[in-house]
Amino acid sequence: MxxxxxxxxxxxxxxxxxxxxxxxxxxxxxxxxxxxxxxxxxxxxxxxxxxxxxxxxxxxxxxxxxxxxxxxxxxxxxxxxxxxxxxxxxxxxxxxxxxxxxxxxKDRLNRVAVSAAVGAGAPGVVVASSGNHGASAAAYAARAGLPAIVLTSADSPPAVQSFVRAYGARVLTVPAAERWPLMRQIVDRLGYHPVSNLTVTHTxxxxxxxxxxxxxxxxxxxxxxxxxxxxxxxxxxxxxxxxxxxxxxxxxxxxxxxxxxxxxxxxxxxxxxxxxxxxxxxxxxxxxxxxxxxxxxxxxxxxxxxxxxxxxxxxxxxxxxxxxxxxxxxxxxxxxxxxxxxxxxxxxxxxxxxxxxxxxxxxxxxxxxxxxxxxxxxxxxxxxxxxxxxx
Missing domain, CATH: 3.40.50.1100 (Rossmann fold)
Structure with a gap:
């Protein structure tokens, strides 16, 4: 340190x-x-x-x-x-x-983003991802003792979906266009910390x-x-x-x-x-x-x-x-x-x-x-x- x-x-x-x-x-x-x-x-x-x-x-x-x-x-x-x-x-x-x-x-990003969730006192993290980001967020959330929800699409690789589930994340497969509105609901109603995008152009x-x-x-x-x-x-x-x-x-x-x-x-x-x-x-x-x-x-x-x-x-x-x-x-x-x-x-x-x-x-x-x-x-x-x- x-x-x-x-x-x-x-x-x-x-x-x-x-x-x-x-x-x-x-x-x-x-x-x-x-x-x-x-x-x-x-x-x-x-x-x-x-x-x-x-x-x-x-x-x-x-x-x-x-x-x-x-x-x-x-x-x-x-x-x-x-x-x-x-x-x-x-x-x-x-x-x-x-x-x-x-x-x-993505592990470099999620070490920092999941740290923000912990620092903010969030009850969990949520991410919309069809691959690397979801697996990484799930792993770092598990390491930090936080539940994770990963919203993915049906065409994401099955091997990667298994990878995400291995960390104990809740994986929901939904149409791509529905991932972000659902993530907004999870943030607003459950208080989960989003570690991926919520905005019209990417922030x-x-x-x-x-x-x-x-x-x-x-x-x-x-x-x-x-x-x-x-x-x-x-x-x-x-x-x-x-x-x-x-x-x-x-x-x-x-x-x-x-x-x-x-x-x-x-x-x-x-x-x-x-x-x-x-x-x-x-x-x-x-x-x-x-x-x-x-x-x-x-x-x-x-x-x-x-x-x-x-x-x-x-x-x-x-x-x-x-x-x-x-x-x-x-x-x-x-x-x-x-x-x-x-x-x-x-x-x-x-x-x-x-x-x-x-x-x-x-x-x-x-x-x-x-x-x-x-x-x-x-x-x-x-x-x-x-x-x-x-x-």
């Missing part, structure tokens, strides 16, 4: 001059700047003058509490999240977030993305420098923004002198952040086409991602399912089995076809166990097999 949290308030991304007390977490977006068409997220602000730069001298390892001064109060116990390896693969550095406790990057939990900043801290330590570019699989862009904020903090504190360009890697079937940037809008909603990259298949975008792209000088890159499958296969040939959506970073880097003056990092967000087709393939049984069958 490196001292208590130095978090002091919540701040609007719609107008950063507008602030609110740190508690309670404002889970409905900024009440001062949001409209019926656009919801602006909140983020956590800190007393940066009190941060000891020596915080970043420590080695990379598990448990986000090592970065406690630059996180909201961590009231929920750890499962050993963070400290994931950085591997050189196919000419880039791959940050393998599948090594987290529930095999995805999500104001504390949660702070957990993703720790990826930036780790990358800086692992590389010994700031990467030139970071490619992040992007659904609602909480990961993208969290990593970007982490690097801006390193620069603000004088630990680093630069920050990377950030790239949102979205399925070509959707791409709300690509649309928002192209049309110079704070956020966008698009019609979603078919894609197997369900973990990042989002028709709704949010202002966090747009801010990260504009402020970093990056851009959104759209990738096809075919490009995702090729990238996933190449990662597997190097010993990394990742979910299809997780290969979006490498696929987007290849599609962009650009060289950078410095290290390039592709974030791999989750395990191949989470894919839609896991467990469906049946192997042929060979009787009387000999080595000739191999030759």
């Amino acid at each position: 490196n001292g208590p949290s130095l978090a002091v308030r919540q701040r609007s991304l719609g107008d950063p001059s507008i602030g609110f007390p740190l508690w309670p977490p404002l889970v409905n977006g900024c009440p001062a700047t949001s409209t019926a068409e656009i919801a602006y997220p909140l983020e956590v602000d800190y007393d940066y003058d009190r941060v000891d730069p020596a915080l970043f001298d420590q080695p990379v390892g598990p448990d986000l509490a090592r970065w406690a001064p630059l996180l909201p109060p961590l009231h929920a116990p750890t499962l050993g999240e963070g400290g994931t390896p950085l591997l050189e693969v196919a000419g880039v550095h791959v940050k393998d977030e599948s090594r987290n406790p529930t095999w995805s990057h 999500g939990h104001p504390f949660g993305p702070e957990g993703y900043k720790t990826i930036a801290y780790e990358l800086f330590r692992q590389l010994g420098t700031v990467p030139a570019a970071v490619f992040a699989p992007t659904g609602y862009a909480e990961l993208l923004y969290g990593v970007w904020k982490g690097f801006t903090e390193l620069r603000r504190l004088g630990v680093a002198t630069s920050a990377p360009r950030m790239y949102a890697c979205e399925p070509a079937a959707g791409g709300p952040h690509a649309r928002a940037v192209a049309e110079d809008r704070p956020a966008a909603i698009v019609e979603l086409g078919p894609t197997d990259a369900y973990a990042i298949a989002c028709p709704v975008g949010g202002h966090r991602g747009v801010r990260a792209l504009r402020d970093s000088g990056g851009e959104a890159v759209l990738v096809t399912d075919g490009e995702l499958r090729e990238a996933r296969q190449d990662l597997a040939r190097q010993g990394l089995w990742v979910e299809l959506s997780s290969a979006a970073g490498l696929a987007a880097h290849r599609r962009l076809g650009r060289s950078f003056d410095g290290p390039v990092v592709c974030l791999a967000t989750s395990s191949g166990f989470k894919d839609l087709d896991v467990g469906r393939e049946r192997a042929e049984v060979l009787t009387g097999a000999t080595v000739d069958d191999l030759l």
Whole structure:
């Protein structure tokens, strides 16, 4: 532990001059700047003058509490999240977030978001998710002794639904369009703390993305420098923004002198952040086409991602399912089995076809166990097999 949290308030991304007390977490977006068409997220602000730069001298390892001064109060116990390896693969550095406790990057978010539920005295947590987020929230709620309700859709992978139930969560399978109204009822009537989105454009939990900043801290330590570019699989862009904020903090504190360009890697079937940037809008909603990259298949975008792209000088890159499958296969040939959506970073880097003056990092967000087709393939049984069958 490196001292208590130095978090002091919540701040609007719609107008950063507008602030609110740190508690309670404002889970409905900024009440001062949001409209019926656009919801602006909140983020956590800190007393940066009190941060000891020596915080970043420590080695990379598990448990986000090592970065406690630059996180909201961590009231929920750890499962050993963070400290994931950085591997050189196919000419880039791959940050393998599948090594987290529930095999995805979402563990960093949920350590913080479930901590907010504990700190607020909520009787439980609720999340709308078809995959990684639900499993992670269920695990951290169980670790904190809180009941969890996970609202999922019928087309979510059966293996992932079993994963969620293993933690004791109450899993309700409902039509996708009914998940958010039902979650609103659970929040309003049962007092459960929402750890996923409730707003028209995405704001999500104001504390949660702070957990993703720790990826930036780790990358800086692992590389010994700031990467030139970071490619992040992007659904609602909480990961993208969290990593970007982490690097801006390193620069603000004088630990680093630069920050990377950030790239949102979205399925070509959707791409709300690509649309928002192209049309110079704070956020966008698009019609979603078919894609197997369900973990990042989002028709709704949010202002966090747009801010990260504009402020970093990056851009959104759209990738096809075919490009995702090729990238996933190449990662597997190097010993990394990742979910299809997780290969979006490498696929987007290849599609962009650009060289950078410095290290390039592709974030791999989750395990191949989470894919839609896991467990469906049946192997042929060979009787009387000999080595000739191999030759």
